[in-house]
Structures are given as C-alpha cells and as structure tokens.
Amino acid sequence: MPNPIATFETTLGTFQVEVFLDKMPVTAKNFLDLAKGGFYDGLHFHRVIKGFMIQFGCPHSRDPQSPRAGTGGPPHGTIQDEHPPQHKLSNEPGTLAMANTGRPNSGGSQFFINCVHNAYLDWFTPGPSKHPVFGKVTKGMEVVTKIEATPTAPGDRPKTPVQVKKITVQGY
Secondary structure, eight states, rough: OOOOOOEETOOOOOOEEEOOTOOOOHHHHHHHHHTTTTTTTTOOOEEEEEETTTEOOOOOGGGGGOOTTTTTOOOTOOOOOOOOOOOOOOOOOEEEEEEEOSTTOSSOOOOESSSSOGGOOOOOOSSSSSOEEEEEEEOOHHHHHHHHTTEEEEEESSSSOOBEEEEEOOOO
C-alpha cells in the first residue's frame, strides 16, 4: 500500500506531504493520529527562519501572539525517538522532521519542514540535536517557500500569522 498523503490548507496556499508510515511508523502514526483527530487544525506556524526551516504543531500557537507558542505538545505526551538503521532519511529540503527539546524521547506534536539541506540535524550524524525525518512535501513546495519568506518579528514569529486551517489525510 502507498503511504498516506496529508494535505495542508494554509492561509498562504495548499501543499501535500507523503507521510513515511512504511519507514518511520512511530513518528508517522503520531502525526497522522493528531492530524486525523483535528489537533493541528487552526494552529499557526510559530517559528520561521529563512534559509533554515518553518516550525509548526504547538497547541499554544492557536493564538499566534501567545508567548507560550513553541512550548507545548500533544495531550498524550511525548513519543519515543525513532532511529531505524535501515532508513537513514536526511533533513533535505521539503522534508518533515520531528522537533524536540534536545533531550531523548522529547518529540510530540511539533515538527518542522526543512527549507535547505540541514544534514547536521540527522539522527545518524555526530552531535546533540537529532531530528528524525518522517515525511516529504510532494506538491506545493512553492507554498512552503512562501511561508519561509514571511517577514518575522523577534523570536522568529511571522509578523502576519500563517495558519494551517485544516489538515486532511488520505490513505490512513
């Protein structure tokens, strides 16, 4: 069976993501369950850094001006880190990677979309920051680029909020 497809309807346009349920079942299932349950609907991108990534998935970002945006997670808590040796997926442009606090097993609902190749964030490279890839943008990368180009205020927060109105999932 093909992997599920998640369609992100944002205030700047729509993009689609293949979710790697076949290679990253723990991380992908976590994202898919949250998306299917409506957890992400109405949240805003809370951290946008041109030439790096765009971050999303904090429940506190429902209010794009909340000082807590970027600090929250899902109601079920964190998930186990997933580092399958047979699937070394790199943080290439357009890939989705699980955000975390830098501590093991601290990922939850927040993830980011890489805008450049951030190989130093790969779980299989030396260094403290490990971010497993669990999906890739397959359509609408120009929308991701538009979000990345959004002017930001201090804290890398978009000056004009960028909302994900709804995520729909097919094939799950």
